Amino acid sequence: MSAGPPFSDAELNAWVDGRLDGERRAALDAWLADHPSHGRELEDWRRINESLRAAYEPTLNEAVPMRLRMAPPRLPSRQLAAMLGWLALGGVIGAAGGYRYGAHALQTSALPPAAIAATGQMDVVRRAAIAHAVYSPEQRHPVEVGADQEAHLVAWLSKRLGTPLRVPQLGAHGYHLMGGRLLAAEAGPGAQFMYETAKGERLTLYVSAQQAGDTGTGFRFAEEAGIAVFYWFDHGFAYALSGKSTRESLLPVAETVHRQLAP
Amino acid sequence: MSSPQALLAEIPRLRRYARALTGNPARADDLVQDTLERALGKWLLWRPGNLRAWLMTMMHNLFVNELRNTSAIEYRDEGDLPDVPVRARQTDGLELRDLDRALQALPAEQREVLLLVGLEELSYEAVARISGVPVGTVMSRLSRARARLRGLLTGAAPHPTTSAKPRLRVIK
Helix, strand or coil: CCCCCCCCHHHHHHEEEEEECCHHHHHHHHHHCCHHHHHHHHHHHHHHHHHHHHHHHHHHHCCCCCCHHHCCCCEEEEHHHHHHHHHCCCCCCCHHHHHHHHHHHEEEHCHHHHHHHCCCCCCCCHHHHHHHHHHCCCCCCCEEHHHHHHHHHHHHHHHHHHCCCCCCCHHHHHCCCEEEEEEEECCEECCCCCCCEECCCCCEEEEEEEECCCCCCCEEEEEEEEEEEEEEEEEEEEEEEEECCCCCHHHHHHHHHHHHHHC | CHHHHHHHHHHHHHHHCCCCHEEEEEEEHHHHHHHHHHHHHHHHHHHCCCCHHHHHHHHHHHHHHHHHCCCCCCCCHHCCCCCCCCCEEEEEEHHHHHHHHHCCCCHHHHHHHHHHHHHHCCHHHHHHHHHCCHHHHHHHHHHHHHHHHHHHHHCCCCCCCCCCCCCCCCCC
């Protein structure tokens, strides 16, 4: 075992990255079969790639901070100014589009501005609406962990949020659990559970731990561009139920969620 | 590809890479902001090509300058690495903070190459251009980064591959 493998760094790395083809790949496969401990090492190298992508994937889905969309000019010019104006107007990029949902949603809600400013409610509605707008249209990857692994899903999200979570059952309303995902947010992690009817209508439930001082509230409602959001605060958690639905049809579902999650 | 919209569309990718590179969300966004400012400043000079590689190259240069301007704590000797593996076993997937910590224990030049290949999935040639070194150097940095990160994450000792320092080890 004292000699290294008869392959170059370039070949070993290319094998790990799935970029080694043809004869050399076959030769390395054969050599690894005869040298299993080397095989394990290269498999670990490959797993590092997977871990990196999984670990940092949430960053891709975060809302882009406003300061990055409004970078100040270093070299002012007419064209540059025009371009920056375009940036500041908020070109909709992925999750960042959700900012608009949140802002407008609150303008149309009945909350007095002071109440909005006093709590993190705007953040909650915004994050929930962003997450709904981003993930609910997904056909291939709507959730990170599917409902077939519900126990694992709940344990994982509970661990990441640092507190035990429960998943409401909404079958009485025709919604079955699809699964969930972890959402990264500046204020701390959140969890999203997604439900679907037989007709493919989707609801998402957003849950995050709140700052101390947020006491329980009743239901609050916000709506924008056809996405309805019921949200409330209870025992240190913020909840938001979002769907392309009406206030009337979403309310009974929100009541069921609230009832099931009440300690 | 030459509209500001294309630049905006790159921001999530830049943030992801910067997040992994710096191990710190606020520092990462500072780096992205500096990169975007420089990109906007140079925009009128830029010829359409590979926008992502162009941005990554600017981010590389800014990152390297930042390291030079602070103390060179990122570059460590082998002896400075933790004796105890960060995580003995992989159970439910790697924790983000464990991975962050292990990445930060790599020399910056190795971390950068590993992330550009493993996370950003760029070609070795593109990574060589971005980091301004020959492809051969990219490959040896990559091997060292992988061997060392594996050691940090699993506690496994590296094999004497072509790049790692030869060492005797009994394989059970």
